[in-house]
Every structure is written in C-alpha cells, then in structure tokens.
Amino acid sequence: MTNYSWTRGPRSALAAIPTAVMLFALSQGAGAQALAGQSVEDRLNTLMRVVDEQQKQIRSLERQVTNLEMAQRGRGAPGNGAPAGSEAVADQPGEDGLPVPLPPLAQVTPGAPAPGGATGTATGVPVNPPSPEAGSSAATGAPGAPGAPENPDGTIGQTQRAAEPVRTQAEQAVVQREHAPLFDRKLTLDWGISDTYYDRRQLQLSGFLALDAIFLGNINLGQTKSHQVMADLDTRYGLTDRISVDVDVPYIYRYSNFIVGGAGGAANTLSDASVSSHAIGDVNFGVYYQFVKETNDIPDIVGSLRVKSPTGTSPFGIKVIQLEPDNTNLVAPSKLPTGTxxxxxxxxxxxxxxxxxxxxxxxxxxxxxxARSFADISSVVGQTEPATVKLGDIWQFGGGVALAFSDKDSASISYTMAIQPASKTRAPGGDYVKVPGSETTAAVLNFGLNHVVNKHLTINGAVSVGMTPDAPNFVVGVRFPYTF
Incomplete structure (x- = not known):
C-alpha cells in the first residue's frame, strides 16, 4: 500500500481536499470492477458500505480543516497520531494535525484478506488499518526527523485558554494606564511628569454704589496664571494574580503669576508678582482586586481602594501679603500649597x-x-481663626475607547467628570457653615498615545483639556512604566 506524505500547515489541509477527491474517484473505479461478479443484493450491501466509509472520510477532512483554522487563531491544538488498532482511520488525525492517509478502496477482491493481515470488508477497506507510526519518521513528524515540530507532545496551539482573549502589547498598555495594574507582573516602577496650567480672570470692585445705580471706585481685572509641575514615582507590586498594591510619592513645583490693575491709583496700569514653592505632595497608596477576569463574553472588573495622606503643604493658614509698599492692590499668598x-x-x-x-x-x-481641625484657617496677617473644615465628597465617573493600530502603538480618548459639593467650616462650639463658591464641577476631555518600547518599558503620553471653569485649562504629561 502506498505511503502518503502530508505537509504541515494550513495549506496542507486545503491540499487534503483534492487528494480525498482523487481517492474517491479511484475507489469508485475499483469498486465497480469488484461489484461485477456479485449478486444484486450483495452489490447493494457493498455500495452502502462504500458510501458510509466515504462519508466518514469527508466528515473527517472537514473536521480537520476546521481544527487547523482554529489552531491558527490560537483556539485549539492539533491532535496526536491515531493509535494502532483504532476503528476508523478517517476519524483520527495524525501527529501533524492532519488526517492519516486512507488506503484506496477495493484494491482486493471481495472476501480476500486485507493487506497486512487485517480483516477487510467486502470492498477491501481494512477495519484495523496500520498505525501512522509504521510510516517513515519524516512523514509522521517524529521527534528528531527533518521538519518535526519543536514540541512533539501535541501542545502546539495551547498558548492560551479559549475563554480568555489574548491582548496585544498595545492593548496591555491601555489596560495598565486606563484600567488597573497588570496583575501578571510582580513589580512595576511607573515614573511620570506632568504640567497642569490654570488661567483665571476675576473682576475686582473696590468702591461703593451711589444712589443704588452709580458705582464709585476702582474696577480692576485680576488674573492668575499658574503652573503645577508634578513628578511622581508609583511603585506597584502584584501579591497574587488578582491582588496588587501600590505606593505613589509625588514631588510638586508650583509657580503662580498674579496680575492686577490699578497700580498707583490708575485704573489702566497693571502690576504683577510671582510666587513659587516646591515640596513633597500628598503621598497615597492603594490596593486593587480583580473581581472578574475578562472572557469572550464578560468584561474585566477591578475594584480599588486608595488612601491619601496630608503629607503636602496645607493651604490653610497661608497669609496673603502686600508685595509692594506703594501698591495696595497687588497682594499674593506668601507661599503656595502642595497638598490638600x-x-x-x-x-x-x-x-x-x-x-x-x-x-x-x-x-x-x-x-x-x-474632616480635620486646624489651628488657623485665616489668610489675613495678624489674625488667627481656628476651625474644623470638611471638604465636599467627590463623585467621579468617566469612560472612553482606545484603538490599537499596531502591536506596539495605540491611541485613546476619554471623558471624565468630577462633582464636588460645597465645603463647610465650623468654629469651635458652633455649627457647620457652607463656604460660598466652593461647589465645583470639573469635566475634562483626555487624549492619550501609548508606545511599547519592549516587553519591559512603555511610554504613555496624555493631554487633557478642561471643559468647565473649575477644571484646569490643560494638563500635559508623559509616563514611563517599567515592568520586571
């Protein structure tokens, strides 16, 4: 019997189809000769057996083509060779993932012993065909033979579980930046730097109304331009495949330029002054827990709990001073806070x-x-005002989409809104009093660009644009997470 050599790969699966057709045609010709000397009833029985065997061959080839296509997508594994003594050759794939070659039908006369001593049917199809190991090592892909697979144990293609989609490096960068830490990485050092810019203008009135209609005094337009540059190091460590902890230590440099009119009593004269400060910011730490791992049907769900400590400079008790002796309009804080x-x-x-x-x-x-009590919250020089301050709690929500346009690059766009009710103060022995104008709504539109340098280093760039007066004008930053 002729040994058939099969070529590995998806193309060989396609080549198997015309081969099966040729075998089918040969079997029909041989079967016709074998049926010439039989009765009508024997011929019908023989033809029915031939049809059954050919249908098995066709179904097997279809299954093998489907399995190879799925293996190409990472969702299946080619099977092992058919064991000796199996009852249906066409139903068992070979070691290379393709069907074991079937012998031609009706090569012997009806009732004659099948080749190899196997008991045959009326058409000569062996019931127990020889195992594929009987062929040459090159044809079966035995280990050590030319063209043999590197992994001979049949695990090729099982690089992932079918239920868990595999993310590209670019998609992993999006997950780490927008969603949560990568739980499969033990240690990550994420260093970043950002610049937050504010430009605020405020109308300042210094005078009084005469006859409830005429304003007597100075009308000035005050302007504050502020930059806040923050460099921070976020250290993350994965305790398990579902739990991760991190500590973020920021260092902040703040610069503000205060511009006011009315210098020297002239409404059209401007004066300005600059103040800067730098110190450590509010150190914060957190824990992440992955409730649900992403599958083909359900999303990845991660919960987090973060704690921020008041290690930065507090804004309460900072005095506002007159910067120039001859200009009472130009006042500014003596220093700038770096924390809440x-x-x-x-x-x-x-x-x-x-x-x-x-x-x-x-x-x-x-x-x-x-809520926290302060010995002094007044900004007036020479005045002390102890009080308890309760900032409004913040609700924040957002969402977005990222597009990975290559294995290493992706872009994202998202929207975030933070709503904070009014803050309150309470004097010793008194009740809480609302602080006028302290209620805020900050909405920003975020644009991101991620590039994977290698399996350890990623570069994440981002630009955020404020959409409400309470939000910063813009924030631009870059981060360099390095995973070990």
Missing amino acids: GFWNLTAGMSVLKTYDPVVLFGSLSYTYNI
Missing part, C-alpha cells in the same frame, strides 16, 4: 472589555474627605 491638607479614602470600580483592536473602558469612584 486632608486624609481621604477613594473607593472605585473600573470595567474594561477588549474587542481587538478596540478597547472600551469606564470607571466610577467616590472620595470621602475626612
């Missing part, structure tokens, strides 16, 4: 779903600011 002055807790939930090459993500968080 409060402990707070933030509980959040984020959701992410990958639809290669698109990644959808969203988040919701609630920040609880713990």
